[in-house]
Amino acid sequence: MKFTAEQIAGILEGDVVGNPQAEVSKLSKIEEGVEGALTFLANPKYTPYIYSTKASIAIVNKDFEPEQEITTTLIKVDDAYKSFSKLLEYYNQVKLNKFGIEQPSFMSESAAVGSDIYVGAFSYIGEQVVIGNNVKIFPGCYIGDNVTIGDDTVLFAGAKIYSECIIGKNCVINSGAIIGADGFGFAPNEAGEYDKVPQIGNVIIEDFVDVGAATTIDRATLGSTIIRRGVKLDNQIQIAHNVEIGKNTVIAAQAGVAGSTKIGENCQIGGQVGFAGHLVIGNNVKIQAQSGVGKNIKDNDVLQGSPAFGYGDWNKSYVYFKNLPKLVKTINELEKKGNGNS
Numbered sequence: 001m002k003f004t005a006e007q008i009a010g011i012l013e014g015d016v017v018g019n020p021q022a023e024v025s026k027l028s029k030i031e032e033g034v035e036g037a038l039t040f041l042a043n044p045k046y047t048p049y050i051y052s053t054k055a056s057i058a059i060v061n062k063d064f065e066p067e068q069e070i071t072t073t074l075i076k077v078d079d080a081y082k083s084f085s086k087l088l089e090y091y092n093q094v095k096l097n098k099f100g101i102e103q104p105s106f107m108s109e110s111a112a113v114g115s116d117i118y119v120g121a122f123s124y125i126g127e128q129v130v131i132g133n134n135v136k137i138f139p140g141c142y143i144g145d146n147v148t149i150g151d152d153t154v155l156f157a158g159a160k161i162y163s164e165c166i167i168g169k170n171c172v173i174n175s176g177a178i179i180g181a182d183g184f185g186f187a188p189n190e191a192g193e194y195d196k197v198p199q200i201g202n203v204i205i206e207d208f209v210d211v212g213a214a215t216t217i218d219r220a221t222l223g224s225t226i227i228r229r230g231v232k233l234d235n236q237i238q239i240a241h242n243v244e245i246g247k248n249t250v251i252a253a254q255a256g257v258a259g260s261t262k263i264g265e266n267c268q269i270g271g272q273v274g275f276a277g278h279l280v281i282g283n284n285v286k287i288q289a290q291s292g293v294g295k296n297i298k299d300n301d302v303l304q305g306s307p308a309f310g311y312g313d314w315n316k317s318y319v320y321f322k323n324l325p326k327l328v329k330t331i332n333e334l335e336k337k338g339n340g341n342s
Contacts, residue, residue: 183241
């Protein structure tokens with residue numbers, strides 16, 4: 001899809017300096033710009049590239065005045081970085097603006113679907129499913145019986161939503177994510193083997209939640225695993241059965257949350273953090289990457305380490321740890337002196 005400088009300036013409320021009919025069909029970094037590409041200049045250290053870039057159009061701040069000849073067409077805006085971000089969002093909306101039901105795919109006759117939906121090829125939609133307006137379901141998705149999906153939600157290719165789960169509005173479920181698989185519930189029997197405990201609950205994902213690629217959210221044993229409004233989950237995260245994550249909490253990749261742990265609102269959790277089960281984590285908690293959390297955490301705590309403890313204490317302890325060889329050497333020398341004096 002091609003856009004002219006004039007069209008882009010209209011979207012961004014900017015001014016064209018150069019050829020208003022210059023066309024672009026792709027985006028690029030300014031140092032990698034080629035003919036037919038759109039780029040931007042926001043960071044002053046990249047200014048030299050504006051004179052050498054081959055990009056057809058560049059978005060710049062209104063106060064930018066070239067000191068050399070420029071071949072690219074400029075679009076001047078109040079804030080080049082924000083304008084380019086706005087354009088990326090617009091471009092993404094256009095790219096995802098698909099409609100219709102592709103074949104082969106399967107949709108149960110009992111499913112209820114809204115207007116302007118898209119269902120990609122090889123997708124499966126089960127019995128009594130309810131799908132809202134403007135939902136995009138990309139190829140190879142599975143939606144089990146009695147699932148509800150709210151308006152404007154996107155399921156990327158290969159996402160799996162098991163039966164009875166509820167997905168809110170304006171959510172993004174990325175490729176390979178699995179919502180509602182059985183929780184890890186087994187009980188030992190007299191023979192020392194493990195019997196499966198039926199997992200008959202579901203997963204509830206509220207509005208404006210993003211779920212990363214290959215992230216798994218297990219259904220509850222009873223009741224619901226709940227992901228509250230505005231939560232952002234990175235790729236390859238494991239959320240176990242009956243977990244609850246408070247609104248606007250963000251969790252980075254490869255973190256794992258064991259069963260029945262409750263995480264509060266507005267928390268920031270780094271990559272590869274592990275939580276034991278049945279914990280209560282307060283609001284506004286920050287946990288550094290690779291920490292291990294094995295106890296309840298109060299509001300506003302900042303933690304690091306495994307087992308995790310206070311961030312400030314961890315930093316102090318790490319200074320001592322780094323100096324441990326020197327300390328041991330000093331102690332040994334003092335002991336030798338002491339023995340010599342005796």
